Amino acid sequence: MKPQLTRLCIYPKDIxxxxxxxxxxxxxxxxxxxxHFNKExxxxxxxxxxxxxMGIPLTEVQAxxxx
Structure with a gap:
């Protein structure tokens, strides 16, 4: 079985x-x-x-x- 690839970056649609x-x-x-994170x-x-x-657990967002 192939491992599932996931994205690292979040987009407005995800939010x-x-x-x-x-x-x-x-x-x-x-x-x-x-x-907040001083990104360019x-x-x-x-x-x-x-x-x-946001103070949300990553596991809940991933689900x-x-x-």
Whole structure:
């Protein structure tokens, strides 16, 4: 059986699924997370960073996104 590959970075659509909020909210949240972690514009936000910022366990987020 092939191991399942997972993404490292989170996108606005993922945040919409997790939070139930709009695309605009999701894009704004990514910008806030980038500012919080001192990331440059071209750098991506990881699921780990999202979970740390929002205070949500990574395992719960993974369950929602995979399932």
């Amino acid at each position: 919409q699924i997790i939070t139930g909020k709009s695309e605009r909210y999701s894009r704004d949240l990514i910008q806030k997370i980038k500012k 514009e071209h750098q991506l936000v990881t699921f780990q960073e999202f979970c740390e910022y 929602v996104i995979r399932g």
